[in-house]
Amino acid sequence: MDHVMINMRLLFNPGSVAVIGASDNMSKLGFHVMKSLTNGKFPGKIIPINPGSNTVMGIDAYPSIKDYKGEIDLAIVVLPAKLVPDIFKECVDKGVKGSVLITAGFKEIDDPSGAHLHIETANIVNGAGIPVIGPNTFGMINLNKNLNASFTPEFSNLRKGNICLVSQSGGISHLLGFMAMGLNMGFSKIIGLGNRLNIDFDRMIDYLMSDSDTKVITLYIEGIDNVRGLIDSARKNRGRKPIIAYKTGKGKVGNQASMSHTGSMAGRHELYRSAFDQAGILSIDNTETLLDTAKAMSACPLPEGPCIAVLSGQAGPSMAACDLLESEGLKIDSFTGKTQEKINELLPPLALRTNPVDMGPAWYDSDAIQEIIKAAMNDENINGIIFLMMFASANVDALKGIRETLIKWQQKKPVISCILSPPAIWDEEIKELEENRAIVNYPTPERAAMAMANLWKYVLIK
């Protein structure tokens, strides 16, 4: 393993963090970075660097990192681009292990001076084996270490989880983070790669494969220079942890935008997609599906086959789910004779009793619903269960007894649900069921079905 990769561990797990450009002035990014570290309750040493202040946010500050006597593992840099080479020379001298370079104005700018600065800076850190996240990034967050090394303190409000997001866009990282807060999803790390001075997708994937906090790797990609590196890294690590990628820049305009934004052409979309498939990377088409799929991957086992049971409190939502499952290549085949007999005992002849099952006529018989779910779970023809229930005060009782059945099952086969009630009626119960590995819940039957379909697609390419 090269020096950069060894230092990466300390970059994400530092004992001490210097903020070069720390400030008490709210209009400076150095203020917000300090707020992220302190509000996020980083347990290690925080060292503000500012030549004009003795303290920042009440913490002893130093004119430069040279003036601080202890060790510095991570340096977060928010000073203007032209100062960065000298800062990094000091970092090398000081023995800094890694850096988050928030500053913009490198190869993404029109002026060739940006590209020169990029190369000059890269040479300094590469010589010393210092991994740099950035430049032109919002930062990174390691939730399990309470390390919020970004200019957005609110990232610390995220739940700790096992999904890592590696993103080329700060906007998309914020979008996904804020959406996840509403979906009860947790992250291990969120990493804004920015313009990738020496850490690109390939090295991040290599690192994350041995990161025990991360189970699922999600990528947001615009344009990348080193496609081969990404593909090789994914191939080499194939099947170890799921990698899910959302790549924009499909159209004419997006491709041009990528050039300006990240200094890399987006490239031909179809080529990416097929290369990703072959490397076992699951391609996804939008931010919502990226999160939905990561949520399922992080909580469910993979289905062992394509046959799904659709169990629903109402027929309509089951039809929406079946349409989507079928169009994505999954099967809604017959139950075994034993399961079907059981269901026929439990439901009157007027119901949809074959797969999909309309459990509506058993609304007021929580035991019957439990028995149907159990029969489907144990049916050898069935590889996963979609469970759909829309309910309000008239039918809330049906769900109470099902809780235990779902918790006991512990996702032995994937159980993906859309349990929906008016806001605040059952929100806490759903959270509890998710935290107890009973269900993975989605706001619509189609999103639940798409999450299941993506689990199966991953099985086919991994």
Next chain:
Amino acid sequence: MDHVMINMRLLFNPGSVAVIGASDNMSKLGFHVMKSLTNGKFPGKIIPINPGSNTVMGIDAYPSIKDYKGEIDLAIVVLPAKLVPDIFKECVDKGVKGSVLITAGFKEIDDPSGAHLHIETANIVNGAGIPVIGPNTFGMINLNKNLNASFTPEFSNLRKGNICLVSQSGGISHLLGFMAMGLNMGFSKIIGLGNRLNIDFDRMIDYLMSDSDTKVITLYIEGIDNVRGLIDSARKNRGRKPIIAYKTGKGKVGNQASMSHTGSMAGRHELYRSAFDQAGILSIDNTETLLDTAKAMSACPLPEGPCIAVLSGQAGPSMAACDLLESEGLKIDSFTGKTQEKINELLPPLALRTNPVDMGPAWYDSDAIQEIIKAAMNDENINGIIFLMMFASANVDALKGIRETLIKWQQKKPVISCILSPPAIWDEEIKELEENRAIVNYPTPERAAMAMANLWKYVLIK
């Protein structure tokens, strides 16, 4: 206009409502219907009918409608199917104007007795010109009249609005209603057609075209017998009010399920889609897009051409939006020279300054962002604006000044946004902007872009 259509007005705007099967017993639907009417604050007369009680929920009850001396406009029926023909004979005698028949067990059941009962019941009401919503329905809600004629009291929590939902599935109606509560969307009416004794989609569309509370008509369709009637009604009313349809039963399984659920085959999906296009009905593929599109239709003018300006606080989300817009056939063309000059003055050369515009470098200059938005609004090349901003505490100020610019504009061209912040930071402000016709907001850039694309698709088929 036939008698049924004349009575439809009183069905939706009754002065008095009888609940035939009203009950104080929580395990009965007649309890929940009574709760819907009373909690929903229906201002007219409520008449519980129950031969075993003198009062229901403290309201004087009668053994049968014959025993009530006043007029009854609407009769909600929750008694078992076999009693329905006699009940309806009494309704005819009493001069009831319309009915909501919640009871199931008609043509959707396997036993031929259900189909016979269906015909027998239809003959009774058709002879008297009484329109019936149902059977096998959760009911209907006319929010503008505080009339919740359903077994789900929570529908009364919905905002009043100008979108009407006509649905063949109670499950989907509940799903869309509960989702809308979270999206700050309002409805005029939600109508569960059920198994359509004598009121099918065609008659509902005819009625809603002259319903001044309804601006946008959304349909959820499984299988219908009278496709020709629906198409003819949409054609006849073409261009008057947008009609948006979500049709399930695409796949093999869904089609079979439709037969069992609604007694009608779903039929070949492609034929529906092309017939809908030709009748000016916009086809939609899932529940989320149905709501998103209705929300845009209800609040925005239609774009006069396909060229969209994408103005974004960050490049990544603008790329996601551009990809979707381009793949749906919209254009992200150049601004006029005048607009581009203006933007060049306001943004540094390092930014994405042509369409899409990355306003990131002007984050801390709210005036500059306002000027960019105004220039795009007034650009004659531009037919609509997508506005994207992900923000947290570090950049909340940028948005404050934009508020007024957006409110003043009043959607003269459509302005569709994804303004997203951590939960609770800007929720109230977004609600206020939506209520002031300043924006229509979505949770992701792709959903915002898809809503815009659907406005344009409707222009092409209407």
